[in-house]
Amino acid sequence: MIINKPICKILIVSLIALFSSACTTVQPWERANLAKNEMAINSDPMQAAFSQHVYTSKESTSGSSSGAGGGCGCN
Amino acid sequence: MNLIDSKKALSALAATAAVLPNIAQADSPAESIVIGYKHHKYTEKDASATQTGNQKVERYEIDVNQFQLLLPLSDKYQLNFDYQTETMSGASPWYTYKAGDGTVRQVMSGASIKDTRDDIKVSLSTYTQNSTLTLGVANSSEDDYDANSVFASYSHTTDDKMQTYGISVDYSDDTVDPVDKDAFTPQRVDEQDKNSLSLMLSTTQVINRNMLWQVSAGFIEKEGYLSDPYKLVDIVDPVDNSQRILINDQRPKDRFAWLFTSSTRNYVESMQAAAHVDYRYYQDNWDLSSHTIELKWLQTIAKDWRLIPSFRYYTQTATDFYQTYYESDRPQKYYSNDYRLSSYGAITLGLKVETKIDDWLLNISYESYRSDGSYGLESENQDNPGLVDFDILSLGFYYSFN
Incomplete structure (x- = not known):
């Protein structure tokens, strides 16, 4: 396994910090930048779906934040 | 300000602020019908004479046409259609062997493979004030492979719009029925089944007016025939240890993986730019782990x-039963020399240009993928000569019927 324990600890601490901290509420009129297309988690869904299909076919890792996707007999 | 007013304010801000339209809204239907089309030209680099020990062999070339239709039915429902058709030809890695000089060579399948794949996906999204539920079905079919899947996802955003929690699940039932079963020795397997189940949980946090952070975690479980029916393995003959024989690729019948992802989106006002940083960690019970x-x-x-511009780095360890060349019998009888199970790393460099002309969003992109044993974080005694390099040219559009 190529992940080590210090990395795990940093990860866990970061997550706890993220979700336990009181992030300042961003008001609707302050969200112009957050609403931009380039700030979307997935700003080009078709390209992302195609890329996921290619990488799942050519590498041994599958899955993303939105799920594993369908299968194929790709060689 | 109530929620409806908040949504209107957000839409107004988005309309004035967005230079390019937002195709990827997750919390409400598209404002009008959207169609999308992309053409991808996927080309693998030839297997060199050094890799094959014989002559250069052309690997896969795939032409892909991809279509999307987003059909808002009301302010609460949207139908989503995705269709992808691929035409592929070329050779793929068959098995590896150790040459007289000690180097491992790749034998290719021959350039006779020609196949098409059709992939259709239909889903319905239902939107309520703070939640989205999507239910869908999908089918992928090839001459020798058929996959039927169902999927569901649900997300909920808190009243102050600071957090979104999501869950997605999908199940796929696949059948492989290899072609030309009797044309080879050993004979290829008869029709085989496998199924897979995945579950992911995610949460997205607004950090400040210029930053989002999404983390997710989940698992993928696969059961059934997980071997590759078109690959062979060169092993010591268990009957006569002085000889070597070819057998079919043999892998365990279950695979359980868990993964973790992190995505941040940062808007840099001074440069009118957004920075995306995505990370994924994967680990499975075949002893394979990866970082992306x-x-x-x-x-x-x-x-x-x-x-x-984009940069992607991928590195994985090898599965516990993978080898490029088996010197002895394995007690569990799992054998594979598939390069995808080896230890290696890969780098992708990409460049994309997009523009908006009236209701059209046009884009063109080029990606170059290079893999090598030395790019990986774990050193490998012997690189797999089947490791692939490829390039992808994509061009397409989205059109909104405003």
Whole structure:
């Protein structure tokens, strides 16, 4: 396994910090930048779906934040 | 300000602020019908004479046409259609062997493979004030492979719009029925089944007016025939240890993986640009683990024009039963020399340009993928000669019927 324990600890601490901290509420009129297309988690869904299909076919890792996707007999 | 007013305010801000339209809204139907089309030209680099020990062999070339239709039915429902058709030809890695000089060579399948794949996906999204539920079905079919899947996802955003929690699940039932079963020795397997189930949980946090962070975690479980029916393995003959024989690729019948992802989106006002940083960690019970990191810089270069350079790094360890060359019998009888199970790393460099002309969003991109044993974080005694390099040219559009 190529992940080590210090990395795990940093990860866990970061997550706890993220979700336990009181992030300042961003008001609707302050969200112009957050609403931009380039700030979307997935700003080009078709390209992302195609890329996921290619990488799942050519590498041994599958899955993303939105799920594993369908299968194929790709060689 | 109540929620409806908040939504209107957000839409108004988005309309004035967005240079390019937002195709990827997750919390409400598209404002009008959207169609999308992309053509991808996928080309693998030839297997060299050094890799094959014989002559250069052309690997896969795939032409892909991809279509999307987003059909808002009301302010609460939207139908989503995705269709992808691929035409592929070329050779793929068959098995590896050790040559007289001690180097491992790749034998290719021959350039006779020609196949098409059709992939259709239909889903219905239902939107309520703070939640979205999507239910869908999908089918992928090839001459020798059929996959039927169902999927569901649900997300809920808190009243102050600071957090979104999501869950997604999908199940796929696949059948492989290899072609030309009797044409080879050993004979290829008869029809085989496998199924897979995945579950992911995610949460997205607004950090400040210029930053989002999404983390997710989940698992993928696969059961059934997980071997590759078109690959062979060169092993010591268990009957006569002085001889070597070819057998079919043999892998365990279950695979359980868990993964973790992190995605941040940062808007840099001073440069009119957004930075995307994505990371994924994967680990499975075949002793394979991987890290993937992807960086994108979305730079506005003029009104309605955007330039997007990208970098992706991938590294994985080998599965516990993988070898390029088996010197002895394995007690569990699992054998594979598939390069995809080896230890290696890969780098992808990409560049994309997109622009908006009236209701059209046009884009063109080029990606170059290079893999090598030495790029990986774990050193490998012997690189797999089947490791692939490829390039992808993509061009397409989205059109909104405003």
